[in-house]
Amino acid sequence: MLVRIVKMTFQKDKINNFEALFDEVKHKIRNSPGCRLLELYQDQNNPQVFFTYSYWVAEEDLENYRHSPLFNEVWTKTKAMFAGKPEAWSVDKKVSLK
Numbered sequence: 826m827l828v829r830i831v832k833m834t835f836q837k838d839k840i841n842n843f844e845a846l847f848d849e850v851k852h853k854i855r856n857s858p859g860c861r862l863l864e865l866y867q868d869q870n871n872p873q874v875f876f877t878y879s880y881w882v883a884e885e886d887l888e889n890y891r892h893s894p895l896f897n898e899v900w901t902k903t904k905a906m907f908a909g910k911p912e913a914w915s916v917d918k919k920v921s922l923k
Contacts, residue, residue: 840872
């Protein structure tokens with residue numbers, strides 16, 4: 826299971842636009858082949874900072890999504906709202922306690 830974490834900082838006046846876009850596409854992203862979980866977080870101290878966490882069965886699934894028309898459309902719209910450079914990590918989950 827590959828976990829993809831993306832940190833994005835948005836222009837203050839674009840936060841609502843980003844949230845609306847995410848709401849519009851979240852089910853499409855989550856239903857992409859190999860995607861098992863999609864979550865959106867907002868920093869408690871800086872409302873301009875968001876994180877997405879997505880769980881993928883394999884790296885190939887993530888790469889297929891990243892080369893899809895859906896990703897290209899969403900990323901084009903999303904990056905136009907950035908206030909800073911996004912950061913991303915692909916990590917392996919080691920431990921999960923519930």
